[in-house]
Amino acid sequence: MTLPLILGCLWLVLANVIAMFPTRDKHIRAGMVLAVVGIPLLGWITWSNGPLWGLAFLIGGASIMRWPLIWFWRSVRRTG
Known part of the structure; x- marks a missing residue:
């Protein structure tokens, strides 16, 4: 397993742990x-391991960060 994949897995675990605590x-x-x-990490994963791994981590990150994506999508639909 390469360093970008290890860091990507740590990012996913850290994001899930952060989501468990109330703020x-x-x-x-x-x-x-x-x-x-996460965004530069996703680029590094894609560059060093290929687009399939990049797509896998993009889907994993989007599942964790779904509310910012929903808010962004709603703002794009309102302005367009």
């Missing part, structure tokens, strides 16, 4: 930090 800001700050770290 006052509804995980907005944690989501921003996870996105800032």
Whole structure:
């Protein structure tokens, strides 16, 4: 297993652990930090291991970060 895949798995575990604990800001700050770290990590995984692994981690990350994606989709539909 390559280093990007190991870091990607750690990111997925960390995101799930963060989601388990309640916060006052509804995980907005944690989501921003996870996105800032996760997007370059996704690019690194895709670059070093191929598009299938990149797609697998994209789907895994999207399942964890689904509310920001839903909010983004709603804002795009409102403006367009």
